[in-house]
Amino acid sequence: MARRKTEVFGLSFLDCICCGFGATILIYMVLNSGASKRADKELSPLKAETDRLEQQVLEGQANLVELRNTFDQIRQQTATAQGLSTRLIDVVTQSKDELATFENQTIAQREHLNKLQADLRSLEEGAKRLSGGIKSREVPGDKVRAFVGDGDRQYLTGLKVGGRRILFLVDASASMLADTIVNAVRRRYLPEADRVRADKWRKAVRAVDWLTTQVPRDAQFQIYVFNTKAKSILPGTDGTWLGTHDGKLEKAVANLRGTAPEGGTSLQAAFAAAAAMSPPPDNILLLTDGLPTQGTTAPTGRTVSGRDRLRLFDRALHALPPGVPVNVLLYPMEGDPMAAPAFWKLAIASRGSFLTPSKDWP
Numbered sequence: 001m002a003r004r005k006t007e008v009f010g011l012s013f014l015d016c017i018c019c020g021f022g023a024t025i026l027i028y029m030v031l032n033s034g035a036s037k038r039a040d041k042e043l044s045p046l047k048a049e050t051d052r053l054e055q056q057v058l059e060g061q062a063n064l065v066e067l068r069n070t071f072d073q074i075r076q077q078t079a080t081a082q083g084l085s086t087r088l089i090d091v092v093t094q095s096k097d098e099l100a101t102f103e104n105q106t107i108a109q110r111e112h113l114n115k116l117q118a119d120l121r122s123l124e125e126g127a128k129r130l131s132g133g134i135k136s137r138e139v140p141g142d143k144v145r146a147f148v149g150d151g152d153r154q155y156l157t158g159l160k161v162g163g164r165r166i167l168f169l170v171d172a173s174a175s176m177l178a179d180t181i182v183n184a185v186r187r188r189y190l191p192e193a194d195r196v197r198a199d200k201w202r203k204a205v206r207a208v209d210w211l212t213t214q215v216p217r218d219a220q221f222q223i224y225v226f227n228t229k230a231k232s233i234l235p236g237t238d239g240t241w242l243g244t245h246d247g248k249l250e251k252a253v254a255n256l257r258g259t260a261p262e263g264g265t266s267l268q269a270a271f272a273a274a275a276a277m278s279p280p281p282d283n284i285l286l287l288t289d290g291l292p293t294q295g296t297t298a299p300t301g302r303t304v305s306g307r308d309r310l311r312l313f314d315r316a317l318h319a320l321p322p323g324v325p326v327n328v329l330l331y332p333m334e335g336d337p338m339a340a341p342a343f344w345k346l347a348i349a350s351r352g353s354f355l356t357p358s359k360d361w362p
Contacts, residue, residue: 095190102197159327159353161214163283165221165241167274168208170233170256171288172225173265176201180334188262195260200331203357204287207329209253210362211285215244222277223252227263228294230273239276264299267292268316275321284352287329288343290336292316306338313342325352332356 174188177198187198195201208223215221220241223233232238233255234248242248265288274281291309293299295316299308320326328343340356347354 091186099194099197102194102199106197159211159329159355160283160325161211161285161327162216162219163281164219165277165279165281166215166219166283166285167277167281168211168221168223169230169270169274169284169286169288170204170208170223170225171227171265171270171286172201172259172261173227173293174262175265175289175293175333176204176261176331179332184333192260195262196258198261200289201261203359203361204329204331205253205257206362207287207357208256212249212253215249217244219244221249221252222281223256224270224273225256225259226266226270226273227261228266228269228298230266230269233259238273239278241277241279264293265290266294266296266316267313268295268319271316271319271321272296274324275319277321280321281324284324284326285329286326286343287331289331290333290339291342306336309336310338310342317346320350324350326350327352328354330354330356 175184177187177195178184178200187195212221220243222237222241224230225233232240233252234242237248242252267288270286274284291306292312293304293309295312304312326346328347330340330343332340344354346352
């Protein structure tokens with residue numbers, strides 16, 4: 001009998017191997033399933049924390065953008081505030097410089113006036129010594145007041161300060177504070193003490209001071225200031241003629257020096273006050289710087305055009321008493337080119353005179 005051949009890999013061996021391999025896979029799957037559940041359980045809080053942190057990051061980025069926008073706005077506002085601050089400092093500095101200039105001019109004029117008064121007293125004492133007490137046979141002068149100025153300023157031969165009843169109409173509106181619109185608007189908000197010292201206004205006051213020295217001794221006078229309304233410079237004397245021998249002329253000029261320009265310009269109010277004088281004036285001296293800006297009532301708009309100002313001027317002429325010469329002293333204002341021809345025509349029509357004083361007069 002032949003011997004049977006031995007086979008190493010038989011059917012039973014392969015079965016064992018397959019069973020072992022399957023058992024291994026089964027164990028791995030069982031173990032892996034438990035590990036996944038444990039991992040999900042352990043990682044769940046971490047995922048929630050991660051989501052929360054991501055939400056905070058997104059909110060932080062949104063807040064950062066808003067903060068950047070706010071910072072840009074604040075930086076722009078800071079730049080604007082710095083610009084306004086610089087401009088305000090410049091205005092304050094300029095105002096201080098102008099105030100210092102006015103104060104220096106005032107001090108210089110006071111010193112000059114004191115020197116002239118001292119020289120005048122010295123000359124009077126010398127004249128008394130030379131005369132030896134002899135009574136003078138000369139006729140007294142015809143001037144009711146004296147005016148101390150620089151040199152000979154009586155070269156305005158066309159101006160007539162005559163008549164029995166002389167009325168001075170002085171424009172005391174805010175435009176009399178400066179020769180330009182910008183400076184006049186800026187200075188109208190200054191304190192009263194600063195407005196009194198405005199250079200343009202002081203020139204007008206000096207002009208009235210000189211003109212009153214030319215008033216005849218036997219004449220009567222009245223000084224009215226006008227802006228939106230007209231009133232006598234001496235309270236309680238509206239509509240009354242005043243004499244030149246009781247010190248009222250000096251007091252009137254002194255009150256005019258202490259008047260501060262303000263408000264708009266109503267030429268109609270000034271001429272109406274002249275017409276209300278009884279008896280009427282026979283000579284009017286008008287000191288102004290331009291056409292009126294309103295009539296008897298305030299304008300409805302914020303600005304008044306040149307054509308409107310001419311209409312207001314023509315309307316004011318109807319209130320002027322007829323047959324009275326009007327002598328005009330015009331202090332030209334920027335942006336009012338029709339003022340000079342209008343007042344020149346008024347002076348010619350009324351047989352008065354028209355003057356534009358030089359900067360150093362009187």
